[in-house]
Amino acid sequence: MTSVEQHRREAPAQVRCMVVTVSDTRTPETDKSGALMKQLLEEAGYAVVRYRIVKDEYDLIRELIREAAADDEVEALLLNGGTGIAPRDTTYEAVRDSLDKEMPGFGEIFRYLSFAEDIGSAAILSRATAGVAGRTAVFSTPGSSGAVRLAMTRIIVPELRHVMREIYKDR
Known part of the structure; x- marks a missing residue:
């Protein structure tokens, strides 16, 4: 058995997630990407404990990340939207x-998969990123449903438990 396989076996069975859509225009009724993110998490056995829509404002997003990192109910924060290069896109920063x-591997692999499977050289416009804030895993994806589906099915859903094992292994 490889060490990756061993780590996956040692990973927690449950991860409590917060889903956030970054958008100036979406509502809970029109938020297809947030709904898809929640659906794919729940189908994979993850718990969605919080959901919000926040405007693409640097300070609002920073505050939301601080709140999520301080919330004992949230172990992983998944954002969609605001990752492009338009002037209003501040989520990456x-x-x-x-x-x-x-x-950095998350964004690199996401862009590679986007290039190979989906959008070709336009993948360079994506600023998908991930990391850890405190003890909270943070993933930030583009806001299109196709990008969310790709990130969730190919990277996040398969690896989230493993990521949490690494974050919490000294607990």
Whole structure:
């Protein structure tokens, strides 16, 4: 058995998640990407304990990350939206500035998969990122449903328990 397989076996059975959609226009009724994120987490046996929509404002996103990291009910924070390069897109900066540890491989693999499977060279426009704030895993994906599905099914859902095992292994 490889060490990765061993780590996955030692990973927690349950992870409590908060889903956040970053958007200036979406509502709970029109938030297809947030709904998809919640659905895929729940289908994989994860618990969605919080859900919010927040405007793409640097300070609001930073505060939300601080709140999530301080909330004992939230172990993983998953954001979608605001990761592009348009002037209003501040999610990447807010997440980057809130992380204690980065997981650059998440963004790298996400962009590779996007390039290979989906959108070709336009993948360079994505600033998907991930890391750890305190003891909370943080994942930030683009807001399109296709990007959310790709990130969730190919990276986050398969590895979230393993990520939490690493964060909490000295507990």
